[in-house]
Amino acid sequence: QVQLVESGGGLVQAGDSLRLVCAASGGTFSRFNMGWFRQAPGKEREFLAAISWSGISTRYADSVKGRFTISRDNAKNTVYLQVNNLKPEDTAIYYCAADWGPWTTTQALRVRTYDYWGQGTQVTVSS
Numbered sequence: 001q002v003q004l005v006e007s008g009g010g011l012v013q014a015g016d017s018l019r020l021v022c023a024a025s026g027g028t029f030s031r032f033n034m035g036w037f038r039q040a041p042g043k044e045r046e047f048l049a050a051i052s053w054s055g056i057s058t059r060y061a062d063s064v065k066g067r068f069t070i071s072r073d074n075a076k077n078t079v080y081l082q083v084n085n086l087k088p089e090d091t092a093i094y095y096c097a098a099d100w101g102p103w104t105t106t107q108a109l110r111v112r113t114y115d116y117w118g119q120g121t122q123v124t125v126s127s
Contacts, residue, residue, distance in 0.1 A: 001026050001027065001116070002024055002025070002026050002027035002029075002032065002098050002115075002116040003024070003025050003026045003116075004022055004023070004024050004096050004097070004098060004116055004117065004118035004119075005022070005023050005025075005118055005119065006020060006021065006022050006094060006095065006096050006118045006119065006120055006121035007020070007021045007022075007023070007121055008020040008021045008121060009094060009121035009122045009123045009124075010122075010123070010124070011124045011126065012086055012123075012124070012125055012126070013125070013126050013127075014086060014087055014088060014125055014126065014127055015085055015086065016086050016125075017082070017083060017084045017085070017086065018082075018083050018086065018123065019080055019081070019082050019083075020036070020080065020081040020082075020083065020094055020096075020121060020123075021078060021079075021080055022034070022036075022078065022079045022080070022081075022096030022118060023077060023078050024077045024078070024079070024098065025077065027098070027100075027116075029074060029077040029098075030053060030074040031053050031100070032053055032098040032099060032100055032116075033050060033051065033052050033053050033098070033099040033101070033103050033108065034050065034051050034053075034070075034072060034079040034096060034097070034098055034099070035047065035048075035049065035050040035051075035096065035097045035098075035099065035108060035109075035113075035114060036048040036049045036050070036068075036070060036079075036081045036094065036095070036096055036097075037094070037095045037096075037097060037111065038090075038092035038093065038094045038095065038123075039092055039093050039095070039120075040091060040092040040093075043092075045095070045111050046061070046092075047061050047108075047109040047110075047111070048060070048061050048064055048068055048070075048081065048094075049061065049064065049068055049069075049070035049081060050070065050108035050109065051070045051071070051072055051079065052103040052108075053074075053103065055071070055072050055074070057103055057105070058070055059105045059108045059109060061109070064083075067083070067084050067085055068081060068082065068083050068084070069081070069082040069084075070082075079096060081094070081096075083123070086123070086125045087125060088125045088126065088127055089125075090123060090125050091123060091124050091125050092122075092123060093120040093121070093122055093123075094120060094121050094122075094123055095117055095118055095119075095120045096117075096118045097111075097114035097115075097116060097117045097118070098114060098115060098116040098117075099113050099114045099115060100115050101113070101115075
């Protein structure tokens with residue numbers, strides 16, 4: 001099994017930026033495709049970004065492309081989500097997830113693709 005722990009969230013003002021961090025343990029991190037999702041109150045869990053185990057392939061939700069960036073450091077068992085120009089509507093709990101399987105850009109955006117999830121980190125953006 002794999003354990004994932006998110007950090008880096010917090011209370012920020014509109015226009016600010018954060019780097020969210022997901023630390024993995026208990027598995028072969030370098031062989032997992034990784035994704036970031038968020039969930040706001042009363043809304044479904046929303047795909048944000050994904051990265052293949054090699055780091056070569058990425059996929060972004062259209063809503064955040066150009067503003068959010070996913071990256072990984074396999075030597076540190078860590079995946080990052082850089083979130084820039086935050087807006088109040090970005091307020092949500094942000095989750096990282098791990099997928100033990102082949103990479104496809106279609107499957108990467110599906111919640112049901114992922115085998116392991118972190119506990120989430122809260123991002124709150126004030127006006």
